[in-house]
Amino acid sequence: MLGHLKKTNLLLIFVILLLCGFGLVMVYSASDVIGAQKFGDSAYFFHKQRTSIVLGLCIFVIAACTPYKKYERLAPILVAGSLFLLVLVFIPGIGVERNFSRRWIGVGPLVVQPSELCKIAMIIYFAAIYTRKQPYIHQFFKGVLPPLLILGAVFLLTLLEPDLGTASLMLAACGAILLCAGLKKRHLLLLGLTAFSAVGYLAFSASYRLKRLVSFTNPFNDANGDGYQLIQSYYAISSGGFFGKGLGNSVEKMNYLPEAQTDFIMAVISEELGILGVLIVLGLYFSFMLLGVRTAVRTPDLFGKLLAVGITFQLMFQAVLNLGAMSGLLPVTGVPLPFISYGGSSLMMNLFLCGVLVNISGFIPKHQFNGKAAFAGRHKKETF
Incomplete structure (x- = not known):
């Protein structure tokens, strides 16, 4: 395993x-005030995040040492398990409700969010199933539709x-895989329009989602209600300047900006480190995307290509959704x-x-570093 790690990127x-x-x-910088107020420890969230990073890095090393092709055989089991866990969320006594949402399963002190596992399972499943369906990928009802029914069930439960x-993140990641799997253009167009229409309908069909949409377009119409969080984010962004106020010197984290350490942490970064700090973060994400795409392009087998695409674009879509919400370009x-x-x-996920x-990335042959690998499948018609 260690020998394989030496070959990785x-x-x-x-x-x-x-x-x-x-x-x-x-x-730590964004949560020291709220940590001291709620838990009597300014480093409360820091300690918990540090523990999560240590556990996550252990998971990272294990995953980095496990041949990715093993997941192809496990794909059906992972999807079935994910669907089972999503159903458990709605069972009283097992599902945990927080802030009017039932997204967690509680077993004693252990609390798990099945949707996080589902994001992984669906990427692996889509990469595996559309690799196997290459001989009839141009046949919509046989080669394209069946996995989409599974995705639809997971989407509705979530x-x-x-x-x-x-x-939406699951839809976007699976859509990226479909885009690279060799589907006909008219099938891609049909699926894209269907997904866009479904998300649009669902966004407007619930009153609380509609309020979020209205508040994001003009938060000052409800400055003390749904628009409050975004307005405070604007204050944080506008007061940072180019170099910021300095690490730890945010004003907005002092009970003005809700969720400063979670959903709106980028607003605190902008306030404390300025435009320079934001550019550094964006540069790191852009580097990750380039390295992920390069891995996908140069991987010799189609399953590895599609899996790398799904992973890279799910994480990038997640970053885009968060940054768009923080800046008022997208709904929260x-x-x-x-x-x-x-x-x-x-x-950790x-x-x-x-x-x-x-x-x-560790399975890319040396001769593949010329960047000419193609998303070929068995027919070798679609290139990345």
């Missing part, structure tokens, strides 16, 4: 570690929690910023995905 590992380390520092943000969905926001289960991506 060390730059990719370095970027992941930088993001986690930077996130740990910013979680939506009922309710968690439109996570459900409650999606954390990957590697940086406070949150144990999300962080993301590090697992990164471990799989690192493992994939």
Whole structure:
């Protein structure tokens, strides 16, 4: 296993570690006030995040040392298990309700969020199933539709929690895999329009989602209600300037900006480290995306290519949703910023995905580093 790690993309590992380390520092800076007020310890959230990073890095190393092709055989079991856990969320006594949402399963002191596991399972399942369906990938009802029914079931169960943000992330990641799997253009167009229409309908069909949409377009119409959080984010962003107020000197984290250490941690980064800090974070994410795409392009087998695409774009879509909400360009969905926001289960699952991506990078033959690999499948018609 250690011999395999020597062949992996060390730059990719370095970027992941930088993001986690930077996130740990910013979680402490953004949460010291609320930690002291609620728990009598300014480092309360820091200690919990540090523990999550240590556990996540252990998971990362195990995933990086496990040949990614093993997941192809486990794909049906992972999806079945995910569906089972999603159903358990709605069973009284097992499902845990917080803030009018049922997204967790509690067994004693252990609390698990099944939707985080589902994001992983669906990426693996879609990469595996569309690799197997290459001989009839151009036949919609035989080669394309059946896995989409499974995705639809997972999407609806996640939506009922309710968690439109996570459900949308699963759609986006699976959509990226479909885009690279060799489907006909008209099938892709049909699926894209269907997904867009479904998400649009669901966004407007519930009153609380509609209020979020209205508040994000003009938060000052409800400055003390649904628009309050976004307005405070604007204050944080506008007061940072180019170099910021300095690490730890945020004013907004002092009970003005809700969820400063989670969903809106980037606003605190902007306030304390300024535009320069934001550019550094964006540069790290852009580097991760480039390294992930390069891994996908150069991986010799289709399953590895599709798996790398799904992992890379799920994490990037998550970052886009969070940054868009923080800046007022997208509605607030409650999606954390990957590697940086406070949150144990999300962080550990993301590090697992990164471990799989690192493992994939270790199987790239040396002659493939000319960047000419193609998303060929068996027919070799579609290129990346």
